[in-house]
Amino acid sequence: MSDAAEQYILGIDIGASRTAFGLVSWDGKIFYPEIIQSKVEGALLIDRLLSVSEKILGRAEAERKEVLGIGIGSPGIVNSQEGIVIAAGNLPELFGARLKDIFEQKFQLPVSVENDVNADAVGEMVFGVAKGQRHFVVFSLGTDLGGGIVIDGRLYRGADFIAAEFGHLTLDLGGKRCVCGGYGCAREYISGAGLAERGREELPGESLALKMVGGDREKLTSKEIFQAWQKGDPDATRLVDEFGKRFGALVSNVMKVLDPELVILAGGVCRAVPEMVNLVVRWTRHYYFPIPKLPEFCLSRFTKEDSVLGPVAVFMVERRSDQSACSPKKNK
Ligand SMILES: [Zn+2]
Incomplete structure (x- = not known):
């Protein structure tokens, strides 16, 4: 496995109006940022999320960047254990969406899904004003x-x-x-x-x-x-x-x-x-x-482009706790 600093996570922050994407390095630098409108007449949001993600992951692969997984922030009530959006008042299309399953099946990468502002809070702790x-x-x-x-x-x-x-x-x-x-x-x-x-x-x-x-x-x-x-x-x-x-x-x-x-x-x-x-x-x-x-x-110092740091931080924290759970000898 390569150095942690050279590992990347795809972050997706779904907002009521706009959705941000970015490939984030372990130390919080954002590559290939992209922002799309969340609501487009006649086009399904989940299809567009998948197609922009595919494009960014393709670029990462072409540049030999090792991608560890995907962190998604979604508005509404999110069952983060199963990666399901339970309710999302502003984006009814996401009601019941099994985002974790959909993204894991499509990209064969581990995926975490969290409520967007919960993700912001973790992002502030890892990269922002709440360190x-x-x-x-x-x-x-x-x-x-x-x-x-x-x-x-x-x-x-x-x-x-x-x-x-x-x-x-x-x-x-x-x-x-x-x-x-x-x-x-x-x-x-x-x-x-x-x-x-x-x-x-x-x-x-x-x-x-x-x-x-x-x-x-x-x-x-x-x-x-x-x-x-x-x-x-x-x-x-x-x-x-x-x-x-x-x-x-x-x-x-x-x-x-x-x-x-x-x-x-x-x-x-x-x-x-x-x-x-x-x-x-x-x-x-x-x-x-x-x-x-x-x-x-x-x-907060985060802009809309930076909002991908939240879901990425959630992915990182989950991964760290997974690793410590798998290798108890690392814990004192
Ligand atoms: Zn209310």
């Missing part, structure tokens, strides 16, 4: 809101792989029905799609954010709302204050359950808004116990 941290949580804010929990240096999945569904904690007792079957879920307010929806419903016609999209409410995204807020627009400020309050209340609730030492804010929406940490800390302080010390808050 050396034992107790931390990840709030990943993109189109949707996801969560990840690490307790005592290990990913916490719960009894049925449902843990850390922060986006589906109830924030509004009289709220709307959610895709998950619950009501008033946090993601209706704290997510890119949720904030945009609030903007469509509540912004007056002459407000700055709507002007940015030519007055077309359907085109409004969270991006324009945050940009208008950064310029001091009062209508956007009302929306973002409400967003910050709810986000702070949610983070504070999670902190009261888990008492983390670090809170990581990740995902495309947090990346685009550098003020997010201050906004969340301000409102978390408001709702949390009045003690002087809060955990550390920081932004």
Whole structure:
């Protein structure tokens, strides 16, 4: 077997909007990065996942790169033991998909499958801002809101792989029905799609954010709302204050359950808004116990391209624990 540094893992991070691919070396360098749209009219996502993977693995083979396996991150509830997506509200095509079996049969390589934000949490521990941290949580804010929990240096999945569904904690007792079957879920307010929806419903016609999209409410995204807020627009400020309050209340609730030492804010929406940490800390302080010390808050440094590091880290951690389980003499 060759040197570990010359071994590679194919990482696939399936997102609600975009899916990233990359071949990752053991020390975290990404080769052949590729990003595709997750939803394409008339084309099945799983078929496209397989064909892009085949292309990247073909390149690796041509350049004599030794590939150890494939790590996949998927939105929704994922049975990571069997590699099955149990539910995925944003990508119904993945409901019940046996991704581990499908990829193992096609490529004859070992495959790990994990919830995308759980994978992000492991990625932060191996390659990111949580190196050396034992107790931390990840709030990943993109189109949707996801969560990840690490307790005592290990990913916490719960009894049925449902843990850390922060986006589906109830924030509004009289709220709307959610895709998950619950009501008033946090993601209706704290997510890119949720904030945009609030903007469509509540912004007056002459407000700055709507002007940015030519007055077309359907085109409004969270991006324009945050940009208008950064310029001091009062209508956007009302929306973002409400967003910050709810986000702070949610983070504070999670902190009261888990008492983390670090809170990581990740995902495309947090990346685009550098003020997010201050906004969340301000409102978390408001709702949390009045003690002087809060955990550390920081932004993830991972971009969409880097998101493949999460599922790759999951594969690496599983492989390490497999190896230690097979060769007990290596353990003290
Ligand atoms: Zn829900």
